[in-house]
Amino acid sequence: MKVPATGRRRFAYPAIIALAAALLTVVTPGTASSHGTTIDPSSRNYGCWSRWGNQFQNPAMQTQDPMCWQAWQTDTNAMWNWNGLFREGVQGNHQGAIPNGQLCSGGRTGDGRYRAMDVPGNWRATNIGRNFTLRLLDQASHGADYIRVYVTRQGYNPLTTALGWNHLELVAQVGNTPPSQWQKVTTPHQGVQINIPATANGRSGRHLVYTIWQASHSDQSYYFCADVNIT
Template sequence: MGVRRRRTAGVAVVALGLLAGGLLLPAAPAGAHGALENPLSRAAACGADSPLSKKSPACTAAMAVSNTELPDEWDNLRVADVAGRDREVIPDGKLCSGGIEGFGGLDLARADWPATRLTAGAGFTFKYRGTIPHKGTFRLYVTTDRYDPSRALKWSDLERQPFLKVTDPAMADGSYVMKGRLPASKSGRHLIYTIWQNSDTPDTYYSCSDVVFRAAKAAAAPSEPAPTDSAAAEPAPTDSTADEAAANDPATDDPGSDEPGSDEPTTDESAVADPASEPVAAAPAAALAGSSGSGGLPWAVGGVALLAAVAGAIIVLARAKGRRPR
């Protein structure tokens, strides 16, 4: 019986050793990876799995910037230890890249970035692709009426307060889903700036989504203020399903237009796929779940299995110690 107890103790020691060794291995990629996919962000549009990465002149220009991390690292635009000091840490002109050199191409001041058509004041379902799930708070800002897409984005180009703030939204089909209401007073080309501050990692993520607002329908219901935190209250969309479907209609301004910020931009087919055959916002989402080389899920699964093995070994050891030799 003594031999059996020694063997059992040995198993427990080995298991604990594996656990300790695992804790000393190089850490898995920290934080959650992702980017706003609806309305489509620049990073997602230029990602390796996006049908626009090779069709959009803006994406082509972004990927031509030296030392670029696009298109493969589209979901890894994160800055550590910002802790809510976004305006202090991220410099003007580099908001879309988060000040990271490898994403500098996303800061290019152009009026032909792939854009999503939205209806001002309409209810809208925002979707943020999360290739590694994590906890945190999303804050969405819109540009002021003075916004000029031909100039590098600065903090003063954004409204001071977010029009939507969501903490720990639910995830569906690999994306965080957040229902809210679009700003009611906007028209023409604008930009929605998303800040995702993780609460279980030190990372903060940044996304720039180019959009084109069109006026709300005359018969539409009066707009309601967006909630300050959807964890406490979730707004009920008042617009029809057709309105939201129309809001997903991708468009870009004609690069040759004399008015790049006009209310009714023409579609540049070389930059944006035909929505009837390749939905711009949906196409990246369908293929991004296993991309970017983040590898976070296998680490999580392996960790759970290892902990289970250690727990089983300890239980066996405890039972063995409780038996007396005959």
């Protein structure tokens, strides 16, 4: 039976809306530009983006990478904007600005966009030794007033417990470093990177590496949780 013209128009509008939504989904990844994160060991949201960005709707993620699955379901923009997990105006008072249990999301920064990063569970972990090197990517050449690298204390279990300040021990830090002192890179992303040697003596098994990067260009503080297995 031939559908009247008015009927065809009724059917067309939902199709147009669906197409627009699909196009928005495709465009959204482009919002990730500038800033940075730790890429080795990888921060939680960068790891989820690097593994699943090209197939974020693949149902296999639910069984193969369940913590990333819950993160993608919570807010896809947390992964598309893997390089934007920062707070402004902290003025060095990190513990005052970020409550226990919210360290991995920067205190639910970005209107709570990164809240799934705080959820404890079996996140994909990077194998490292007790002596390791942390690699931080700076896509916008901000440089750093300082960078502080922490590792959780032995006995902390990231599979069951959300991260708190009392779980952390400072293992490495660098002071003011302008971007001219960082290494220029083009892969896996264009920008500059800095390599920070760290030592996690007395630890083995699952841990979190927590990094605070105080950018030099303004009062922007970046916070990164990276899951590791210390061998």
